[in-house]
Amino acid sequence: MADEASKAYTPGEVETKWYDRWVEANCFRGDEKGDGEAYSIVIPPPNVTGILHLGHVLNNTIQDILARRARMQGKEVLWLPGTDHAGIATQSKVEQKLRKEDKITRHDLGREKFLEKVWEWKEEHGGIIIQQLKRLGCSCDWSRERFTMDEDYYKWISKIFVDLYEEGLIYRGKRMVNWCPKSLTALSDEEVIMKPQKKSKLYYMRYRIAGEDDRWVEIATTRPETLMGDTAIAVNPKDERYADLVGKKAIRPFPEAEIPVIADDHIDPEFGTGVLKVTPAHDKNDFEIGQKNDLEIIDVFNPDGTLNELAGPDFEGMDRFKAREAAAEKLDEMGQLVKVEDYENAVGYSERADVPIEPRISMQWFMKYPCTDEAKAAVANDEIAFRPVHHKKTFANWMDGIQDWCISRQLWWGHQIPVWYKKDKAEELQAMESLSADIAGDDIYVAVEPPSDESEWVRDEDVLDTWFSSWLWPFATMRSCEEDSTDTLAKFYPTADLVTGPDILFFWVARMIMAGYRWQGELPFKNVYFTSIVRDKKGDKMSKSKGNSPDPLDLIADYGADALRFGLLRIAPSGTDVKYDENQVKEGRNFATKLWNAARYREMQGEVTSDVTTVENPSIFAIDILAKLDQLQKDLEESYGEYKFNEVAQRLYDFFWSNYCDWFLESAKGDFADDADPAAKAATCATMDVVLRRYLMLLHPYMPHLTEELWDRFSFGEEGTFLMNTAIPTDSVLGDISATDVEAAQTQVAAIYEAVGRARNLKATYQLGASKDITFIIDPEGDVESALEVFGKLAGAKEVKVEAGYTAEKGVPVAICSIGKVYMPLDGLIDVDAERERLGKELGKAEKELEKVEAKLSNDKFVNNAPEKVIGEMRERKEHWAGRVDELKGMIDGLG
């Protein structure tokens, strides 16, 4: 055994020590040739620019728990880690740095040089989150770490692009897309978040009708800054108010022009004035109206959200929001602004850049999803099980309304689209309104490798959406696109569990399922566990900008990784959000300390019997705790089966703190007295060893470092082995003790513990909580001799006497328990009034219970309808409470 442990557990050194040893011993390696049943998880690759936040902690701790538990079930485990190149985020970060340090833009450098800078940045900062995951204790197979920009992975992206292009599922077209004026790229629908705008305004303005004297039409809009791009005004065809206007022209105030008045079903006569200004270049619906009615498209914006020369000299170069005010002002000056109302609407924001997106017509690549039917069916019939299940419905809804995916991004950092245009026709081809395999013919080259005569071609400049690489993650990390299969894939695919946040259900999970079917011919994972979102105490989502997100590394430094893991998991319910509070981590730390001290206490009693698995001649208290340990193991099994990680943690906590430390250890302390029976001492030590040994195994997935440390201190494992790789036995720790004996012992122990509780209560009532100078007299029910010592010890008594039929003096406090009546005579301290009050209170409670039961039993309907069992229970209860009431009344009477 090691040197005597210190009173306080210091996790820091212990944790890094064990992590290093595990890594050195190659404990995390998932062996594709291993014999055990395979268990695999792929990590949701964190953003390479990212740093660890509490969401990661929760998510990755759950994965680590699953992986570690699977190893201890004897499985061959692969937890495959990696990072994501995060196109926009990473590129922005590097651009920001260039702007700050060198005062240059990426265009000053050129594509190639810029990408070199990004790689440099990645090499320097990209590993941070991986280091942080290691500090958390994550048992990933680091030898297989992947990055979405790795060469093999890059090829995969090109290959699937080519596949889908040839299949006709990928095409290019000029469409209305979500444009981010800050990142200067198109975004997919999923990257746009609708945010309610409480301070919007609805501007009412009037346009003059051409060819008529002083006839005006009133229009309501939230975006007067786009009116320069108006190419029509529209009314509902059924709207009689404006029927005669249809076919006429209205005058757009600036730049002044005549635009047609058209009729379209889309217009809601109830809204505003029932007249819509149609700006096909700047609104999705307007664009459709424009298409239907063959309207001119005038784009008055620059890509960065400023207005261009088509908006006229007053507005050219002005920011869109400034232009909104300026346009309204100008209308006002012209006498054409009727009124401005406060208005609330919702506007789409760029998820990453957090600026309002601009609907914009541009040339982009789109994809129709493959294997949607398989994906839908797999989730609907639980081949892929979602937890919590309600996410199934969200998934089904999204799949049913699925839209083509805009996959091109106007960025440099990412997977460049593997499309080359014939040099002499490039301009023409790139300007074509639509482009697909059957249209382009030989003038376009689409392949994984560049054309052999590359100088004759021009490559498409865009890169692909980052999620276009993530959706291959489960299999592209296990084989390259040039291999049909690999041993790793054969062993570990499909993966078992995917642990991720519900916020990326569409972005990632749904798409991975489709990709799995399309390229691997089967589902990518069998279970999806959606974690909770970590919020602060007030319920706000954690974010860097709010500053309400503590740095997990600080928490680890203060409390230890095990404490953070345990504390967070203990309060992480499935299905709802987690409200984080640092106190929970403190509780985790306290629990670690508790375990540490319980182990230390065992060390103080002498040599640990490292190989003992059952106890010889156990006391009833030993049998009781061993039985509870067996039950714990069964309960954990059940909780794990339902992925109730918080319940697992709570059960581990309750067993150890309450059952083992507060009750068993306290009951056993007598065995360590100088004059105690050596055989009893040995049995108790053996019980502690059996319990600690099994318990460390059960706790290990949650608190891997500390349990490994104690496992080592106690030499529970064989030389050169680790707890983390030790299979948990499934046999009972009770050995061959008969079920009858176990039940008898547990009943007896429960009765003693109950009596202890009541005795403590009596002491506390009389302000004697700490006093040991108390004698209890028991008027027993049955044989209580064997209980006396422990009862006295736990209740804190000087002496316990047994006197059958004991008649107490007036006013002696008493507790009625299943072991008998427990009297607490107080020489010279009897306070008759206090005891009367106390008994009166108890009587009140008992009478209330009795009333409730009697009411039920006197109800014919209840007696006639309720099941026998329930009626029987009620009768027993009535008897119990009636007896109790009688007893209490007798006692109160006895007080005089």
Place this chain on the structure above:
RNA sequence: GCGCAGGUAGCUCAGCGGUAGAGCGACUGGUUUACACCCAGUUGGUCGGCGGUUCAAUCCCGUCCCUGCGCACCA
């Protein structure tokens, strides 16, 4: 607007037809030879509102009110 969660002790959450539970907090008392990151005890609930089903409802049904999430949005 549609859909999905959730509303239980001061806080965080279990329970989901038959006596309302835990942890933390608060309060009281404690150096009992592992642990004050501790021990013992106490307090604390019209189980969101209103109806209904049932012998019996926190639990099932309806409805309404709040909170969060997703989807669609009238410019």
